[in-house]
Amino acid sequence: MKSNKNLIEQLNTLFYFSKEAIRQLGKQFGLKNTTVDTYISRFLKHKEIIQLKKGLYVAADFFNKNRGDISYSFYLANILRTPSYVSSWTALQYYNLTTESIHTIISITPKVTRTYKTKVGTFVYQSMKKELFSDFSLVKGKFDFFIASPPKALFDLLYFKTHQFRGVQLKDISKLIEEMRIDIEEMAKKDQTSFYAIIKKHLHYE
Numbered sequence: 001m002k003s004n005k006n007l008i009e010q011l012n013t014l015f016y017f018s019k020e021a022i023r024q025l026g027k028q029f030g031l032k033n034t035t036v037d038t039y040i041s042r043f044l045k046h047k048e049i050i051q052l053k054k055g056l057y058v059a060a061d062f063f064n065k066n067r068g069d070i071s072y073s074f075y076l077a078n079i080l081r082t083p084s085y086v087s088s089w090t091a092l093q094y095y096n097l098t099t100e101s102i103h104t105i106i107s108i109t110p111k112v113t114r115t116y117k118t119k120v121g122t123f124v125y126q127s128m129k130k131e132l133f134s135d136f137s138l139v140k141g142k143f144d145f146f147i148a149s150p151p152k153a154l155f156d157l158l159y160f161k162t163h164q165f166r167g168v169q170l171k172d173i174s175k176l177i178e179e180m181r182i183d184i185e186e187m188a189k190k191d192q193t194s195f196y197a198i199i200k201k202h203l204h205y206e
Contacts, residue, residue: 003029004039008048012061015072015143016079019055050119052080063120066143070094073121075143077105080116081125084109085136085146088126088160091153098182108133108148108156126160135198150187151195155202157182165203173199 003026010025011017019040026036040057043049049057058076066072074086074094088106092098104122113127135152139145148156158176162168168176173196177184184192 003031007039011059016058052118053116071141071143071145073105074145077107077123078145080123081109084125085148087148087153087156091148095150097186150191154195155198170203
């Protein structure tokens with residue numbers, strides 16, 4: 001059982017890991033893949049590791065130590081579905097542009113729409129065409145993550161809220177923002193200008 005203990009100690013230091021990564025670690029301890037697979041089942045049963053999706057995990061110990069760090073949740077959101085960036089309500093809350101309490105992490109991806117309900121949180125991925133998969137940046141820290149700029153986060157929210165701005169005119173935008181209780185005046189002036197530029201371009205494009 002020493003190898004079992006050694007393996008979980010190694011996993012407790014990782015941000016996340018795949019089944020293949022566990023097998024590679026297992027080889028360092030002279031373990032066969034079948035033995036490692038048995039350990040994985042045991043770790044899951046004893047809640048020592050948490051499954052994010054098939055073949056992808058985090059150590060419960062590592063997660064519990066970092067669960068209060070929102071950047072870790074955003075980091076995991078990026079990892080769960082690649083490529084993607086955090087956006088919409090989640091990003092607006094991060095930028096303090098809404099007082100709404102958001103419990104689901106919303107991201108944008110050029111892949112198909114998908115939701116992952118996990119023990120570390122719920123992650124929603126909304127599908128957007130590739131030409132609009134833009135205006136996000138990397139925030140660096142202990143956990144790096146990609147997040148939409150404030151104007152793009154607001155654009156993405158409205159894009160899905162209005163079903164891709166179906167029947168929406170430019171004059172309707174301010175009212176929509178007000179109805180959703182988003183304080184656009186808290187957004188930097190250059191970001192407000194950028195937001196309306198994106199909106200005008202998209203409405204014209206449509």
